[in-house]
Amino acid sequence: MSSDHILPISRRELIRLMVLIEVSDDYENVDQVILPHVAKQAAKCGLVIERREIVDALAGLMQDGLAKAYLLSPFEPFSTELEGMPPLDVIEQDFETYFYVTKKGKELAAFGDARWPFDDLGELRPDWDPDVLQS
Numbered sequence: 001m002s003s004d005h006i007l008p009i010s011r012r013e014l015i016r017l018m019v020l021i022e023v024s025d026d027y028e029n030v031d032q033v034i035l036p037h038v039a040k041q042a043a044k045c046g047l048v049i050e051r052r053e054i055v056d057a058l059a060g061l062m063q064d065g066l067a068k069a070y071l072l073s074p075f076e077p078f079s080t081e082l083e084g085m086p087p088l089d090v091i092e093q094d095f096e097t098y099f100y101v102t103k104k105g106k107e108l109a110a111f112g113d114a115r116w117p118f119d120d121l122g123e124l125r126p127d128w129d130p131d132v133l134q135s
Contacts, residue, residue, distance in 0.1 A: 011047070012053075012056075012057075015038065015042075015049060015053050015054070015057045016057045016060060016061060017109075018038045018041055018042070018057075019034060019038060019054060019057040019058060019061065019067075020057075020061055020066060020067065020101065020105055020108065020109050021109055022034045022037050022038060023061075023067050023099045023100055023101050023105075024101045024105065024106060024109045026100070027070060027072060027079070027098035027099065027100045028098060028099055028100070029092065029095045029097065029098050029099075030051070030054055030055065030058070030088055030092075030097070030099075031051075031091045031092060031095070032095050034054055034058075034099070035049070035051055035054050038054060051091075055088045058085070058088075058099055059085045061099075061105065062084070062085050062099075063085075065102055065104050065105075066101065066102055066104055066105035066108060067099050067100065067101050067102060067105050068081055068082075068099070068100060068102055069081070069082040069084075069085065069086050069097060069098070069099055070082060070097070070098050070099070070100060071096050071097060071098075072096060072098050073096070079098075082097070
């Protein structure tokens with residue numbers, strides 16, 4: 001499929017979608033998984049993603065009811081849902097704060113829409129052109 005069939009998307013929305021995809025299959029930590037994976041995907045099309053963009057995307061996803069934050073522990077209770085966005089000003093040393101998609105978020109992250117810049121595996125389509133990013 002050619003990238004001219006993909007609707008233009010803003011950088012902010014692209015990052016939100018990439019973050020949503022990252023938290024759609026498991027609990028994920030910002031610094032351990034989300035940032036490295038999103039940065040790797042973005043680099044394929046020449047984009048550099050900053051940590052604060054990931055944190056902002058997560059805050060927006062939570063505000064929109066698409067993701068939730070959790071504290072994970074090896075002891076009971078193994079996961080505790082957090083009220084609101086946790087402070088993530090610095091890189092966590094112990095990787096305790098994780099994010100996971102909600103049911104509403106899973107529905108949005110469903111793949112197959114030809115207008116999305118992602119394939120069925122959540123990878124950026126090889127023919128996706130970052131020039132379609134809206135400012």
